[in-house]
Amino acid sequence: MESTRKRLIRLLDQKEGYISGQELSEQLAISRTAVWKHMNELKNDGYEIEAVQKKGYKIVSSPDKISGNTLQWGLDTKWLGHELHHYDQVESTQDVIHQMAKQGKPHGTVVIADEQVKGKGRMARNWYSPKGKGIWMSILLRPDLPPVQAPQLTLLAATVLAKMVAERSGLEPKIKWPNDLLINHKKVSGILTEMQAEQDTIQYIVLGMGMNVNQSREEIPEELHHKATSLRVEAGEEWDIQTTIQHILHLLEQSYEEFLKFGFDRVKKEWEHYGYRIGEDVTISTMKRTWEAVLVGIEPDGALLARDKEGKEEKLYSAEIHWGKGGYHA
Structure with a gap:
């Protein structure tokens, strides 16, 4: 369920001009005092809020900082x-x-x-x-x-x-x-x-x-x-x-x-x-052997699929893969 603060921000964002405290109170199903408290919390966050009697509230500017x-x-x-x-x-x-x-x-x-x-x-x-x-x-x-x-x-x-x-x-x-x-x-x-x-x-x-x-x-x-x-x-x-x-x-x-x-x-x-290096020739090393292969893609269980020179495909869960002069451990 959407929070009161989220709904308040959405209402202020949708309104081009002023929105009255009464309208906010009715839309959010909270008291006018609660609306005022939420507005003060926004001010503490760095929002510049203009409040005009008989008109309501309007956001003038937003803070640079993240909150x-x-x-x-x-x-x-x-x-x-x-x-x-x-x-x-x-x-x-x-x-x-x-x-x-x-x-x-x-x-x-x-x-x-x-x-x-x-x-x-x-x-x-x-x-x-x-x-x-x-x-x-x-x-x-x-x-x-x-x-x-x-x-x-x-x-x-x-x-x-x-x-x-x-x-x-x-x-x-x-x-x-x-x-x-x-x-x-x-x-x-x-x-x-x-x-x-x-x-x-x-x-x-x-x-x-x-x-x-x-x-x-x-x-x-x-x-x-x-x-x-x-x-x-x-x-x-x-x-x-x-x-x-x-x-x-x-x-x-x-x-x-x-x-x-x-x-x-x-x-x-x-x-x-x-995918990085998908379709390219690489060298694969595991604890058992090292071989040349092409990276084919991924499997539904997250494994990497490779195909060797003979066309045999193998699923990899842990391997060291090299290309050029470098490599990475996956």
């Missing part, structure tokens, strides 16, 4: 992010939303932080999350799906980030299996999916996204220069983090609903469209 209110202002989702929590600093947005999930927070709850001091990626790797320079976000989902389908949501999220970058810029993003977003062969974003489940039921999924947005090259740690980048570095200009987050949430809700309605096939085709 829960500014993120919901203009967010055109039906359910995703209607409960949205913003923090200046957390250890990890994943940890915060895990606690919220256990407290019964609803499907679609979003946690966003300006900074993470203990951000984490896959395989317990650290994720560098500087203040105000990127998107550090975790999303709570409660899908009615069997646990075996959970990896499909990671792949779906990767296509959402790729589509967002493509739609907002002239950049050509690629998805490195299974969950890293690359631009010009360097990592700009990663996805971490964590699940709480029973044998055949998903209790909840936490979908974490970290994206380097406005770091300059100098602000990226020197030891990461050869493999990490930011949207600003690649596009040559700063990005508006607030509208970028809103774009991601809009696309994610849309893609998630299409996935539930039409199945994984659309996600698979889109992932393979953005």
Whole structure:
């Protein structure tokens, strides 16, 4: 259900001129005093609000800083992010939303932080999350799906980030299996999916996204220069983090609903469209052997599909894949 704050923001956003306190009170089914309190909270967030007797309220300007209110202002989702929590600093947005999930927070709850001091990626790797320079976000989902389908949501999220970058810029993003977003062969974003489940039921999924947005090259740690980048570095200009987050949430809700309605096939085709090195010759190494192959695509369970020189296809869940003089561990 849409929160009172979300409905208030929507009503103010729809009205070109003033909207009376009485009208807001009636539309929101709250007292005039409650309307006044909500307006003061918006002012504390940095909104400039003009209040004129016998006319009502009007938003004159919005703050530059990100907050829960500014993120919901203009967010055109039906359910995703209607409960949205913003923090200046957390250890990890994943940890915060895990606690919220256990407290019964609803499907679609979003946690966003300006900074993470203990951000984490896959395989317990650290994720560098500087203040105000990127998107550090975790999303709570409660899908009615069997646990075996959970990896499909990671792949779906990767296509959402790729589509967002493509739609907002002239950049050509690629998805490195299974969950890293690359631009010009360097990592700009990663996805971490964590699940709480029973044998055949998903209790909840936490979908974490970290994206380097406005770091300059100098602000990226020197030891990461050869493999990490930011949207600003690649596009040559700063990005508006607030509208970028809103774009991601809009696309994610849309893609998630299409996935539930039409199945994984659309996600698979889109992932393979953005897939890094798909259709190319690579060298694959596992604990047992090393061989030459072509990356074919992905399987519904999230595995990477490769075809060797004899035409035999193999599903990979963990392998080291090389091309040229470099490589990566997946």
